[in-house]
Amino acid sequence: MKANKNRKKFGRIIYFILASLFTVCIITQFYLAGVATFLDAGAWMKHMMFVHLFGFHLPIFMLIVALIGALPRQTFLQLFGVFVSIFLMYFTANMNSIAPWVGPLHVIIAIFLFTLSCVIVFSSWKIIFYNQKFEKDEEQ
Numbered sequence: 001m002k003a004n005k006n007r008k009k010f011g012r013i014i015y016f017i018l019a020s021l022f023t024v025c026i027i028t029q030f031y032l033a034g035v036a037t038f039l040d041a042g043a044w045m046k047h048m049m050f051v052h053l054f055g056f057h058l059p060i061f062m063l064i065v066a067l068i069g070a071l072p073r074q075t076f077l078q079l080f081g082v083f084v085s086i087f088l089m090y091f092t093a094n095m096n097s098i099a100p101w102v103g104p105l106h107v108i109i110a111i112f113l114f115t116l117s118c119v120i121v122f123s124s125w126k127i128i129f130y131n132q133k134f135e136k137d138e139e140q
């Protein structure tokens with residue numbers, strides 16, 4: 001029972017850390033887009049390479065620790081939103097030549113993804129430190 005509780009706590013804390021890291025990566029992506037626009041066009045390459053490092057990898061690790069931490073259903077819906085958004089980021093960046101109106105949506109989805117990553121950080125923080133009700137419901 002105690003081991004189970006510790007396992008959940010461990011999963012939730014790691015989930016929170018990974019979610020925060022993901023948000024920092026999204027902000028870095030914005031920053032690299034800014035550098036490429038205002039300083040050095042070569043930074044577009046960094047923007048494109050950096051997302052390969054975290055785009056799908058971090059959410060996959062988050063999914064694994066969310067399962068370990070037995071997080072509520074809303075967490076998995078949020079993660080599903082992250083996977084769909086990352087896919088759409090690739091789609092909007094690469095379908096530009098076929099459908100030019102798709103390209104500008106890259107920025108809109110980037111804003112959505114940033115908002116979603118902040119929501120994930122705050123809700124996982126709440127679950128770890130404030131959601132006593134969630135903890136009690138689970139113990140029953």
Ligand code: HEM
Binds near residue numbers: 026029033048094113
């Ligand atoms: C204002 C913000 C942003 C701007 C202006 C921007 C712009 C761009 C541009 C110009 C490209 C290259 C497209 C091409 O090859 O024709 C690109 C690629 C890409 N960006 Fe962004 N981006 C922004 C934010 C983000 C964010 C926050 C993410 C987060 C995941 C992201 C993910 C990607 C991805 C996945 C690619 C394609 C990489 C590839 O195909 O290898 N972008 N972006």
